[in-house]
Amino acid sequence: MKKFWKNANFRLKAGIIITAFFFILGFIVYFIPHVDPFLFNTYTPKLGMTAEHWLGTDAMGRDIFWSLIEGIHNSLSMGLIVALIGTVVGVFVGLLAGFAGGALDRVLTIITDTFVVIPSLPILILMTSLMRGSSSSTVVLLALVLAMFAWAWPSRQIRSMALTIKERDFIHTAKFSGEGTFQIVATEILPFALTWSLSNFMNAVLSAIGQESSLAVLGLSPANLLSLGNMIQWARDKNAIFTRQWLWIGSPIVATVILFIGLFLLITGYNDYLSMKRGR
Amino acid sequence: MKFRQFLLSRVFSWAITILIGVTFIFFIPRMFPSDPVENMIGQIQSRAGQMDPRELEALRSTLRVQFGLEGSLVNQYFSFLWKGLLHFDFGPSLGSYPTPVNDIIGRNLPYTMILSMSGTILAWLVGNTIGLLAGFRKNARSSKILEGIAICIYPIPYFIVALIFQIVFAFILGWFPLQSTIVTNQGTGAFISSYLRGSFLPFMALFLVGMGWQIISMKSLASTTAEEDFVLFARYRGLSEKTIGISYVLRNSILTQITALAMSLGGAFSGSIMTEIMFTYPGVGQLIQSAILGSDYNMILGCITISIVAVSTATLIVDLVYPFIDPRIRYA
Numbered sequence: 229m230k231k232f233w234k235n236a237n238f239r240l241k242a243g244i245i246i247t248a249f250f251f252i253l254g255f256i257v258y259f260i261p262h263v264d265p266f267l268f269n270t271y272t273p274k275l276g277m278t279a280e281h282w283l284g285t286d287a288m289g290r291d292i293f294w295s296l297i298e299g300i301h302n303s304l305s306m307g308l309i310v311a312l313i314g315t316v317v318g319v320f321v322g323l324l325a326g327f328a329g330g331a332l333d334r335v336l337t338i339i340t341d342t343f344v345v346i347p348s349l350p351i352l353i354l355m356t357s358l359m360r361g362s363s364s365s366t367v368v369l370l371a372l373v374l375a376m377f378a379w380a381w382p383s384r385q386i387r388s389m390a391l392t393i394k395e396r397d398f399i400h401t402a403k404f405s406g407e408g409t410f411q412i413v414a415t416e417i418l419p420f421a422l423t424w425s426l427s428n429f430m431n432a433v434l435s436a437i438g439q440e441s442s443l444a445v446l447g448l449s450p451a452n453l454l455s456l457g458n459m460i461q462w463a464r465d466k467n468a469i470f471t472r473q474w475l476w477i478g479s480p481i482v483a484t485v486i487l488f489i490g491l492f493l494l495i496t497g498y499n500d501y502l503s504m505k506r507g508r
Numbered sequence: 509m510k511f512r513q514f515l516l517s518r519v520f521s522w523a524i525t526i527l528i529g530v531t532f533i534f535f536i537p538r539m540f541p542s543d544p545v546e547n548m549i550g551q552i553q554s555r556a557g558q559m560d561p562r563e564l565e566a567l568r569s570t571l572r573v574q575f576g577l578e579g580s581l582v583n584q585y586f587s588f589l590w591k592g593l594l595h596f597d598f599g600p601s602l603g604s605y606p607t608p609v610n611d612i613i614g615r616n617l618p619y620t621m622i623l624s625m626s627g628t629i630l631a632w633l634v635g636n637t638i639g640l641l642a643g644f645r646k647n648a649r650s651s652k653i654l655e656g657i658a659i660c661i662y663p664i665p666y667f668i669v670a671l672i673f674q675i676v677f678a679f680i681l682g683w684f685p686l687q688s689t690i691v692t693n694q695g696t697g698a699f700i701s702s703y704l705r706g707s708f709l710p711f712m713a714l715f716l717v718g719m720g721w722q723i724i725s726m727k728s729l730a731s732t733t734a735e736e737d738f739v740l741f742a743r744y745r746g747l748s749e750k751t752i753g754i755s756y757v758l759r760n761s762i763l764t765q766i767t768a769l770a771m772s773l774g775g776a777f778s779g780s781i782m783t784e785i786m787f788t789y790p791g792v793g794q795l796i797q798s799a800i801l802g803s804d805y806n807m808i809l810g811c812i813t814i815s816i817v818a819v820s821t822a823t824l825i826v827d828l829v830y831p832f833i834d835p836r837i838r839y840a
Contacts, residue, residue, distance in 0.1 A: 347774040351533060354533055446796075
């Protein structure tokens with residue numbers, strides 16, 4: 229661990245620190261007992277920064293700091309769920325296509341390539357606008373919908389990775405020593421795929437949070453989900469800009485921007501770290 | 509591989525992409541439990557009060573025709589492909605009945621295309637120039653600062669950049685209008701000045717985010733290329749830095765960037781939609797938003813079909829241009 233930290237480049241370190249900070253806010257601070265940030269009129273509305281309310285209160289008398297913590301928690305959870313589904317499905321489909329070859333490979337490749345180039349936002353808009361208003365509009369469903377576009381890119385990368393690894397000597401050795409295809413995939417290929425998948429996983433977290441917040445701006449994120457995107461949208465909707473309540477609209481914006489920069493630094497730093505380890 | 513073969517395979521995958529996309533948007537609404545016709549009737553009833561059952565039945569069947577929900581699923585599918593995909597006929601808009609959806613989209617699409625295309629292409633040109641310079645002199649202070657700025661802008665979603673611009677430059681400083689109102693009925697002069705004023709901030713948001721990625725990827729490409737043996741050899745031959753930069757580093761890195769341009773078009777289009785919504789810019793994004801608010805499904809379907817066709821076609825064009833730029837690929 230110490231050695232890892234010593235070898236890590238600046239971006240990786242900065243990324244880890246920022247991301248860890250948000251994870252602490254979203255998954256540890258979140259569990260400190262507090263008033264439900266969804267309840268209206270719990271406090272005096274439109275307070276500035278005070279010792280009791282670090283980021284003041286909004287026009288509906290809710291504490292902005294705890295809303296923000298709730299938003300970070302929900303956005304991160306959503307991102308993690310989507311990235312997990314996308315990565316697992318992507319790795320599976322990619323390995324399948326890369327190893328099966330033949331007709332199955334060709335069909336899977338066509339589908340994967342389509343999902344890579346198709347503009348996802350319009351389709352997400354269509355699906356979520358159908359979900360809107362119906363009782364089925366839940367957070368889990370939204371995560372599943374977002375995951376539909378999260379698997380294609382890793383699948384494509386893993387497939388080409390599988391194609392090159394498949395021809396290496398150690399795979400032939402494994403084959404000749406009688407290992408089955410499943411065992412080869414699990415013990416020889418997966419470790420290769422996983423190092424790369426970690427970087428893709430973080431990227432998927434970032435893009436899922438971004439997509440959810442884009443949908444939120446359109447009013448298409450579930451109304452019972454207090455996410456960073458919904459927080460921005462609700463503040464915008466209640467004219468926080470025109471009434472100059474900068475803490476209300478500003479804190480989710482600043483939090484999102486810092487979180488995204490942190491995740492991005494983590495991704496690029498990790499990729500640089502990997503290529504340095506490979507000796508390039 | 510012959511050029512014709514390459515062309516055919518690209519056109520084939522272009523057609524497949526559009527077909528799968530359109531099939532997708534045809535079947536998804538039909539898999540959801542919510543019925544657009546019942547939603548619409550619910551809305552009408554909540555505005556106009558309870559209706560006579562017989563009138564209700566008549567309304568229901570008219571709406572089913574309007575939504576293309578008559579006949580078997582297979583019939584619906586093929587008539588959707590035939591009318592929607594081949595003739596861009598999506599029926600009347602239910603929000604501004606009876607104007608056809610494609611008339612309204614035809615009016616707004618040029619705004620979106622010009623905004624997203626000019627933003628993307630300019631971002632690509634400027635971003636690659638900066639990236640090349642930064643990668644070529646990767647240890648200079650200015651390169652590091654430029655890359656740092658790019659890293660801080662690129663990962664942020666388009667709409668947040670747009671929102672920040674709106675707050676800072678339009679609301680606090682008041683340099684630009686908060687909402688892009690474009691006057692079309694007061695002569696050319698008024699149109700051009702309102703167009704430029706209204707487009708500037710949306711354009712800047714698209715341009716800066718798009719440029720961020722180009723700088724980052726071009727810088728890393730250029731700095732790896734600059735360390736290759738053939739560049740070192742060119743230095744030993746005493747070629748000027750300018751020649752090395754343009755003929756050696758740029759020519760070898762730009763090819764990857766052309767592929768990156770093709771890949772980024774979809775994202776730029778989505779970004780344009782989001783940015784337009786922030787500024788109520790009169791493009792497709794605004795149509796999608798008002799269609800969602802008014803449950804105008806024909807309009808949503810129309811906008812989305814056209815988005816898929818537009819993005820896939822733009823990607824196809826970039827891909828087809830590629831072999832003419834890469835000197836290693838020559839078709840007999």
